[in-house]
Amino acid sequence: MSALSTLTDAELVQRCRAGDPEAWNELVERFSRYVYAVCTRGFRLSESDADDVFQEVFARAYTHLGTLRDDSALRPWIAQLTRRLCIDAVSKSKREHPAAEPISDDLTHDLDEIEEAFAVREALATLPDACQDILDRFFAQDQSYRTISAELDLPSGTIASRIARCLGRLRSELEGNSSLDGRSRPAAESGE
Amino acid sequence: MVARSSLESLADAKGIAAQALAIQDRAATLARTDAEAWEEAAEALRAAADPEAVDEGRGGALERALDRAAAIPLELTEIAADVAALASLSGERCEPSLRPDAAAAAALAAGAASAAAHLVEVNLSMRPGDPRLERARATEQAAAECARRALAAIS
Numbered sequence: 001m002s003a004l005s006t007l008t009d010a011e012l013v014q015r016c017r018a019g020d021p022e023a024w025n026e027l028v029e030r031f032s033r034y035v036y037a038v039c040t041r042g043f044r045l046s047e048s049d050a051d052d053v054f055q056e057v058f059a060r061a062y063t064h065l066g067t068l069r070d071d072s073a074l075r076p077w078i079a080q081l082t083r084r085l086c087i088d089a090v091s092k093s094k095r096e097h098p099a100a101e102p103i104s105d106d107l108t109h110d111l112d113e114i115e116e117a118f119a120v121r122e123a124l125a126t127l128p129d130a131c132q133d134i135l136d137r138f139f140a141q142d143q144s145y146r147t148i149s150a151e152l153d154l155p156s157g158t159i160a161s162r163i164a165r166c167l168g169r170l171r172s173e174l175e176g177n178s179s180l181d182g183r184s185r186p187a188a189e190s191g192e
Numbered sequence: 193m194v195a196r197s198s199l200e201s202l203a204d205a206k207g208i209a210a211q212a213l214a215i216q217d218r219a220a221t222l223a224r225t226d227a228e229a230w231e232e233a234a235e236a237l238r239a240a241a242d243p244e245a246v247d248e249g250r251g252g253a254l255e256r257a258l259d260r261a262a263a264i265p266l267e268l269t270e271i272a273a274d275v276a277a278l279a280s281l282s283g284e285r286c287e288p289s290l291r292p293d294a295a296a297a298a299a300l301a302a303g304a305a306s307a308a309a310h311l312v313e314v315n316l317s318m319r320p321g322d323p324r325l326e327r328a329r330a331t332e333q334a335a336a337e338c339a340r341r342a343l344a345a346i347s
C-alpha cells in the first residue's frame with residue numbers, strides 16, 4: 001500500500017492538480033478496476049472496446065480534472081464519464097454491427113451491483129486489519145469457524161461474534177459514506 | 193430467522209443473520225457437489241469390482257474418487273458445526289420466546305454434522321490413519337456441544 005493510498009479522493013484530486021505524477025498513478029490505480037468492471041460487467045463491452053473506453057476515461061479525466069467543482073465528487077464524476085463513453089461505444093458497435101446485442105435490460109441492476117461491490121470494498125479497507133482479515137476469511141475464502149479459529153489462534157466460540165461485530169463496523173462505515181454514492185449527481189462540468 | 197426476529201434484543205443480530213445466509217449458500221452448493229462426488233465414487237467402485245474391465249489406472253481413479261468423497265462430507269461436517277455454533281450463539285442472546293427455535297436449529301445442525309462425519313469415516317475406511325478422520329470427529333463433538341448448550345438453555 002503506497003502512502004498516497006490513504007488520501008481521500010479530494011486530497012488526491014488536489015495533489016493531481018498540483019502536478020504530482022505519483023498522485024495521478026494512484027488515481028488510475030484507485031479507479032481502474034471500477035472503470036473496467038462498469039465496461040465489462042455493466043455494459044458487456046468486448047475486451048477491445050473496454051480497453052478503448054478505459055484509456056479514454058482516464059485521458060479525459062486527466063484533461064478535464066480542472067473542471068471538477070467538488071473535489072470529493074471524483075468517484076461519481078468518473079462513473080458518469082465511464083457510462084457516457086460506454087454508451088458511445090455500444091452505439092458505435094450497433095452502427096457497425098446491427099446484429100450486436102442490445103444493452104441489457106438489467107443494466108441498472110448490474111451497475112448498482114458494481115457500485116455496491118466497490119463501496120463495500122472501499123469501506124472494508126477502512127476497517128482494522130483484524131476485521132478485514134476475518135471478514136475476508138469467512139465471506140471470500142469460505143473458511144469455517146474452526147479453520148479461522150485454528151489459523152488465527154482465537155477461541156472457536158468467539159469467531160461468530162467477532163465476525164458479527166466487524167460486520168457492524170462495516171455497516172456503520174458504509175452508512176457514513178452513503179453521501180459518496182456513485183449514483184449521486186456529480187458536481188462537475190460535463191468534462192467534454 | 194431467530195436473529196432477524198430479535199433485532200431489538202440481539203446485539204449484532206444483522207451480523208449473525210448475514211453469516212447464516214452465507215453458510216446457507218455454501219451448504220447448498222456443497223450438497224450438490226457431494227451428490228456428484230458420491231456418483232463418481234460409486235462408479236469408480238463399480239469399475240474396480242468389474243473383472244472384465246481394463247486394469248490400467250483403475251486403482252488410482254478409485255483412490256481419487258474416494259478421497260473426494262471424503263473431503264466434501266468433511267466440509268459439510270464443518271458447515272453443520274458452524275450452523276450449530278451460530279444457532280447456539282443466537283439462542284444465548286435472542287428473545288426468550290425464540291430460544292426453542294434456536295435450540296432446535298442447533299440440534300438439527302449437530303445431527304447433520306454427525307451424519308456427515310459418519311460419511312467421512314465410511315469413505316476413509318481404507319485409510320485408518322488419515323487426519324481428516326480425527327478432524328471430522330472433533331468437529332462433530334464441537335457441534336454436539338453447541339447443541340447441548342442450546343438445549344440446556346430451554347430445559
